[in-house]
Amino acid sequence: TYLFNLNAAQVVDACPKGNMSRFANHSDKANCDTKIMTVRGDQHIGLYAKERIGRGEEIFFNYRW
């Protein structure tokens, strides 16, 4: 699935559409972390690098599968 729990009532479904972040794969040793933030009343998922990521390196975050 391409689902991400935003809060108790909403999920993000990156299947039909989304930005480039929907191509980020899962890893237990992820180089990025997610953070849920509120912008003008709407919740968004931010993807932040945990370490330096070189050009051409794959971006991973932990899906908590």
Ligand SMILES: C[S@@+](CC[C@H](N)C(=O)[O-])C[C@H]1O[C@@H](n2cnc3c(N)ncnc32)[C@H](O)[C@@H]1O
């Ligand atoms: C948000 S998408 C990631 C981008 C996807 N790999 C693609 O090419 O469009 C999530 C899906 O990618 C696959 N995936 C993500 N991380 C994976 C991993 N570490 N190993 C195998 N499949 C993975 C799974 O099918 C998952 O449901």
